[in-house]
Amino acid sequence: xxxxxxxxxxxxxxxxxxxxxxxxxxxxxxxxxxxxxxxxxxxxxxxxxxxxxxxxxxxxxxxxxxxxxxxxxxxxxxxxxxxxxxxxxxxxxxxxxxxxxxxxxxxxxxxxxxxxxxxxxxxxxxxxxxxxxxxxxxxxxxxxxxxxxxxxxxxxxxxxxxxxxxxxxxxxxxxxxxxxxxxxxxxxxxxxxxxxxxxxxxxxxxxxxxxxxxxxxxxxxxxxxxxxxxxxxxxxxxxxxxxxxxxxxxxxxxxxxxxxxxxxxxxxxxxxxxxxxxxxxxxxxxxxxxxxxxxxxxxxxx
Numbered sequence: 087x088x089x090x091x092x093x094x095x096x097x098x099x100x101x102x103x104x105x106x107x108x109x110x111x112x113x114x115x116x117x118x119x120x121x122x123x124x125x126x127x128x129x130x131x132x133x134x135x136x137x138x139x140x141x142x143x144x145x146x147x148x149x150x151x152x153x154x155x156x157x158x159x160x161x162x163x164x165x166x167x168x169x170x171x172x173x174x175x176x177x178x179x180x181x182x183x184x185x186x187x188x189x190x191x192x193x194x195x196x197x198x199x200x201x202x203x204x205x206x207x208x209x210x211x212x213x214x215x216x217x218x219x220x221x222x223x224x225x226x227x228x229x230x231x232x233x234x235x236x237x238x239x240x241x242x243x244x245x246x247x248x249x250x251x252x253x254x255x256x257x258x259x260x261x262x263x264x265x266x267x268x269x270x271x272x273x274x275x276x277x278x279x280x281x282x283x284x285x286x287x288x289x290x291x292x293x294x295x296x297x298x299x300x301x302x303x304x305x306x307x308x309x310x311x312x313x314x315x316x317x318x319x320x321x322x323x324x325x326x327x328x329x330x331x332x333x334x335x336x337x338x339x340x341x342x343x344x345x346x347x348x349x350x351x352x353x354x355x356x357x358x359x360x361x362x363x364x365x366x367x368x369x370x371x372x373x374x375x376x377x378x379x380x381x382x383x384x385x386x387x388x
Contacts, residue, residue, distance in 0.1 A: 092130050097159050099126035100138065104148055104156035165227045181370035182211040187232040189216040190314035191358065194334045196232065203377050210370050218286050218312075223363045229371050230362040232378075234331075236355045243361060249375065251358040251382040254331050256294065258347040259339065261324040270349050273298035279347075280326030281308040282317050290329050294352050318344070358382070 102112035103123060113120045131138050138152035148156060187196060192214055200212060215228060220243045223229075232251070233240065240248045258276060265271065271279075273295065281291050281304065288306065295302040308326060311317045314334050321328035322338060327347045338344035360378060362371065 090133070092133050093126075096126045096130045096133075097163060099123045100130050101156060101159050101163055103127055103139070103146075104152065105160075107145065107147060109146070161225065168227065181209060181368070182213060183230070183368070183370045183374055184213040184215065184228040185230050185232065185374070186215045186217040186221070186226060186228045188218050188234045188358075190318075190334050191232060191234065192216065193315060194337070199381055202381070203374070206377060207373050210373060212374065229368070230360055230375070233359050233361045234356060235359070237357075238355075240359050240361065245364055246361050247364050248359040248361045249379060251360060251378065252333075253353055254356045254358060255333075255351045255353045256290070256329050257332050257349075257351045258294070258327050259318075259330050259335055259344045260321050260327040260347040262342065262345045263324050264327070265345065265347065270345075271347055273300045273348055273350055276327060276348055277302045277304065281305065282320050282326040282328040283308045283310040284314065284317060284329070285310045285312045293354065294329055294350075297352050298350055 098116060099112060099118070099122075102115050103109055106112050106115070109120050109123045109127070112118075113123045116123065127138065134151075134155070136151045137149050138155060139146045140149050197214075203210065203212065215226070217226070217231060218234075220233070220239070221231075223231075223246070233243075233248075234254060240246075260279075264279065277295075277300065283306070284290055288310075291308075292302070292305040295305050309320070311320060314330060317328040318330060318335055318338060320326065321330070322343050332339075332351065335344055339346070360375060362375075367375070
């Protein structure tokens with residue numbers, strides 16, 4: 087069956103006009119005349135059967151249908167551009183996979199190990215994107231994700247299957263300046279120090295104090311950071327105590343830039359998983375998965 091699809095030119099004109107809310111600025115961006123952009127958008131409206139723009143006293147604005155379509159078209163054009171760049175970069179050689187990962191894990195654990203993967207599979211290119219929360223694989227155009235969460239969170243990620251990589255152990259760390267010569271503090275002593283919070287885990291400190299049997303009214307108080315790398319930097323700067331997965335601060339602990347504030351690690355239900363859609367794996371993803379599982383088994387969180 088013949089596909090009823092608009093031309094790429096029409097989509098480019100519409101996406102630019104939607105982004106600028108102006109045929110004139112879209113024409114300037116695309117090196118076309120305003121009339122050419124207008125004709126392309128009109129042809130697109132005729133094909134989809136609904137108006138995409140409407141005129142107002144102040145110019146032109148997207149209709150509700152136009153705004154929704156513009157978001158979808160923008161995503162598809164971005165994906166098409168990435169796919170084209172991927173093909174060009176490979177020069178017809180090798181394979182590539184796109185992986186999403188929790189950011190700090192990617193920077194501190196995964197990327198330092200990728201040279202080993204490159205030696206084993208020199209034709210495999212790994213593209214990384216940062217994602218901390220579940221998403222729709224069809225929208226992000228990645229083949230797998232390294233996710234940190236509980237088994238329940240992984241099970242609720244619809245349409246996926248997961249491989250367990252390693253457990254997560256968290257430990258309070260801080261700058262040695264904050265301890266003022268002390269080797270380590272008791273859980274009760276930590277209550278009086280600034281507690282650095284992680285935005286995606288607002289209950290982390292409360293869970294840690296509960297596990298130590300300490301009543302900490304200020305467990306939820308303190309500055310919040312989106313990424314563990316930000317938390318580690320804030321702790322190193324002396325802003326407070328961070329509750330960090332130990333595998334993400336090995337370098338700082340080894341160098342002395344961070345020290346253990348309280349020697350009471352907590353290993354809960356959270357762990358790291360490789361999550362992927364329920365579909366047949368391409369050879370590149372299968373190679374990456376096999377290597378990643380071996381690395382996780384060789385270097386488990388301590």
